[in-house]
Amino acid sequence: MERKKRDLKSYYLMVLFFTAVAAIIYGVCFTGKAVDYPALIQQDFPGVTSIEKILGTQRAYKIDAAGKQYYAVCDSAVGYQSRIEIMTIINDRGLVEKAIVTRQAETPVFFERLYSQKFFDQFNGLSLREPIYLGGAYGYSGFLDKRQTGNFVDRVTGSTVSSHAVAEAVNKGTLYIASQFFAKQWSNPYDVYQLNSKTLTMIVVFLMALAATFSKKMSRFRIWWLLIIIGVMGFFVKEFVTANNLFAIVTLQIPRLTNLGWYVIMAGSLGFVILFGKNIYCTWVCPFGAAQEFLNKAAGFKSLGISPQITRVLKLAAPTILWLAVMLGTWVGDYGTLDYQPFSAFFLFKAVWVMWLMLPVFIFISLFINRFYCQFFCPVGFILNLLNRLRNNGVRIWNQTWNRLWNGIWNQRWKTNKS
Known part of the structure; x- marks a missing residue:
């Protein structure tokens, strides 16, 4: 029965994925209005x-x-x-x-x-x-x-x-x-290239986050790191990985290298997934995730238990809402619909009215459920975790295939030499 549920979830995600890709191709290639x-x-x-x-x-x-x-x-x-x-x-x-x-x-x-x-x-x-x-x-x-x-x-x-x-x-x-x-x-x-203090700060943050990922000793200072990330990435740098950024890559709306900050944050999020198989951005760099976790730890409330059944349903919220945003963007001809994340409201104090309504809800629930928004609603977290899982599965399959091939060659040579 459990296996069947997992299969249904996989089929559901596949339908979302392929219909979203078809909608994006249609929206980008066939619905552009000629000026x-x-x-x-x-x-x-x-x-x-x-x-x-x-x-x-x-x-x-x-x-x-x-x-x-x-x-x-x-x-x-x-x-x-x-x-x-x-x-x-x-x-x-x-x-x-x-x-x-x-x-x-x-x-x-x-x-x-x-x-x-x-x-x-x-x-x-x-x-x-x-x-x-x-x-x-x-x-x-x-x-x-x-x-x-x-x-x-x-x-x-x-x-x-x-x-x-x-x-x-x-x-x-x-x-x-x-x-x-x-x-x-x-x-x-x-x-002309411009390397400013914010870009240098982002580079330092990502390198320290990378070190923290592989060092258990740094976990002891996590509460202080969360405060640093909230202040530095949220209120000083003010750069976030958003669904809009990732969509821009898909549609090749990529800025020139003069915008070094964009390349740093994209390389730090996507690049570290590819190189190390670690979603470092969500865990150590995202300022809104850090704000939720810090508030949860500071409040010290007893965590609300969520049953596995409800958790499985909630895990479908992020891909479903992302799919709806893509389909609506294709329908209206404007993918600004992807801008439904709380970063701008929390750190820049600018957002559409719906996000102003949702932000207090996410913050309040995060007091009882750690990183509530990140776990169940964040499109970036969903995409980065999915890419991370695909990357690690691909590396594992490659290693298994290579080992079988190498062992087969080695065994064949051993038998030849023995005979």
Whole structure:
């Protein structure tokens, strides 16, 4: 009977997996909405009399409107979870008229901040004769630093990654127009690597977590480590592995190497699973997991016992909710539905209203059931544990196959030599 239940669970997970993969392929490859760029230009320039596509390596147009000439150029950069495409309109004096978003699939609660705080208006009137820097974004490529220039935009607090992607996309576009029509070349600062204190901190955290995984002595200091992780990863670094990040990898929405922090946290979570067969991120690095465990230990309440039957049912919650988020994202054409994790609410104090309702529930139950959210609802934990199990099973099968093959060869040689 027990075997039958396990088989039913396996079949259920297989159905979720294959239908989700089919939905993602369909959503990414077949439901993308084509952008009518000339219509978008006419919408923003009512007096347009002609639009001529410019032949070249980038999508660009010459525009005549109200007796004046303009240039429109499209380029993109990877943001928090998607590629953001920007159409930059430039007048014949080499000044930006406006920056228009043509494609994006960022988390709505963060990207809307760019509109509400009028981030795009900051580009108006900036020159293409030098780079457009990003103010207030220490450690990001294109950072203004102490340059004596007025050609910059200020990043929007809490949406720095999206702000950076927009500024990078605008720069790529203006550099193209500057070189083609204004005989102006400059070195793009968004191509420069930036190794900041947060990235270095993440590297140290992952290395210490790796050491703790293989050292039982460090377990004695776990309560202090949890506090460090909450403060450092949660409130200082503010970087988390989310379902959006993992989905971005699947859809190849991968930032350039100038975003070193993204590569550190992905290598530390996925890379350690592949190399060592250990889900180090969930156990030692995730700040929300650390917060739940610390509160559970600090409260000291008697743990609520959950029967094995209920536990088995609850274990299906994470893959089921993840599947629903993927299917809904495919249906509406926006995979922002994957952003249902509590990290932004707990550490950044920004989230959709549903998460504000759920966060107190997760925190309260974690006082009685250690890492309640992690055990039963976290999509990242489910995916990393699944990958870890598949990796270890694959290594075990490989070792068994190799040993049988080696033993067979050795025995055959022994018999040959003996005869």
